[in-house]
Amino acid sequence: MDIPKPVFEKKLKKISWKKIYSREYGVQYSEMAIMCLSYKAKHHIPATSDFQVIIPEGNNTVFYIDDISWVKLVESLNKRYTSDVKQLEEYEKQFVHDGKAYLNTAVKIARMDLKSSSNNKIKDLYLDYQNKLFHYSVFAWTSFILNNYVSERATAILDDYIKNSQGVDRQLFLDSLFKPTQKAVVLELQEEVEKHDGKLSKATFEGIYEKYKWLSCLDIHNKPWTKEEFHQHITSFTQTVKKSILSLSEISETLKIKSSDFDYLSIAQRFVYIKDARDDYRRQGVYHALVFFKELAKRIGIKPEEMSYLQQAEVVAFLDGKIKISKKLISDRKKGFVLYLDKNKTLVCVSGRDITITLRKFNLLFTEEKEKELRGSVASRGMATGKVIIVRGVKDLHKVQKGDVLVALTTHPDYVPVMRKSVAIVTDEGGITSHAAIVSREFGIPCIVGTKYATSVLKDGDLVEVNAIDGWIKKL
Secondary structure (H helix, E strand, C coil): CCCCCECCHHHCCCCCEEEEEEECCCHHHHHHHHHCCCHHHCCCCCCCCCCEEEEEECCEEEEEEEHHHHHHHHHHHHHHHCCCHHHHHHHHHHHHHHHHHHHHHHHHHHCCCCCCCCHHHHHHHHHHHHHHHHHHHHHHHHHHHHHHHHHHHHHHHHHHHHCCCCCCCHHHHHHHHCCCCCCCHHHHHHHHHHHCCCCCCHHHHHHHHHHHHHHHCCCCCCCCCCHHHHHHHHHHHHHCCCCCCCCHHHHHHHHCCCHHHHHHHHHHHHHHHHHHHHHHHHHHHHHHHHHHHHHHHHHHCCCHHHHHHCCHHHHHHHHCCCCCCCHHHHHHHHHCEEEEEECCCCEEEEECCHHHHHHHHCCCCCCCCCCCCEECEEEECEEEEEEEEEECCHHHHHHCCCCCEEEECCCCHHHHHHHHHCCEEEECCCCCCCHHHHHHHHHCCCEEECCCCHHHHCCCCCEEEEEECCCEEEEC
């Protein structure tokens, strides 16, 4: 079978692919990731891009985008939403509105009598859910992009003032600037557990568990925490390191910051919360939607978690009675898939033996250049020596033991228990406001983020020194 030609075919020779993330997403959420930066998102993104590809890497999916269009996209977002505080306020309002609309839709559908609903009714519900998820996911994506851009610029602004001041603790000022002004759910959970000093009665534990068990629902193939998993997760919250924090006004007064720079630092600080709050809506929405996807899976004749490997168009076509879903197709996609937009801007999903052919055509069969010396941004100061454990996803978390150096693509709430065990944390992705950065500062654990290649250069068992003062990692 001929592989459909991509929308970017005529530009292939000129495209320089930029890697943005590596995650454990399935087909449906990967489709959403592409559409959220494509022509369909022009209502929010002035400079969208259709030049995107999602490819397999191990058990993860990796998002690539044309480097030139990525720069234009980021610059257009910054101009529209972070040029001044008022623009950000409008962005925040729409972010909350679309987040609530998505979550409310998921809750409403979960409460319906799905078993007695016709396929046509189920299709309408599915399309409504997907539509609400799309509008919210645009904010989930753009807030991720903007947060990285804004935090880097804010750090540069702050550093300009710090280098002209004497006796200033740079880390204190950075920690203070990037301390969320509001608490997203993951921090609310931590605070709630700490109120009890870790000594939870059975009733209190049950109540907190019911309130937060959905936090592990990254995608529709992920399940809510079991009570045992949740207990392990919250145990680490009883050991945080309390630090003194300055207000933005105190930072401004000490460094004599200009009003225009103060406004931008304020925007950066507010984005720390927005970036964390993305998951408050999405993961809770996925949790409530599991009932709906279980019903869909039953009708299709597959396991609920396998719904993650179907394209939206395939689900609709099945409900319309036009196709049957092949179990072999799902089996192939579990091993890996490639997603892109074809010349008609229709999402194409390639799997099986066609993956290598597609990657070769798209110039994505390459070996990354790996720097001999690993460097990154210091997220939490300190030094440590330990044995490397590579974590590319949730399935690898069991490998981490007390005293290990956690080396991950990125981190999210599911990682917190093993982060607490680690003597140091190193990530390929992320910046000073990433999840790894914030949690490591809370725990007082040395952390270096944004190394790009740590999970590729290092391997399980390597003994390394992590210098989270100068920002390097060295094999011993």
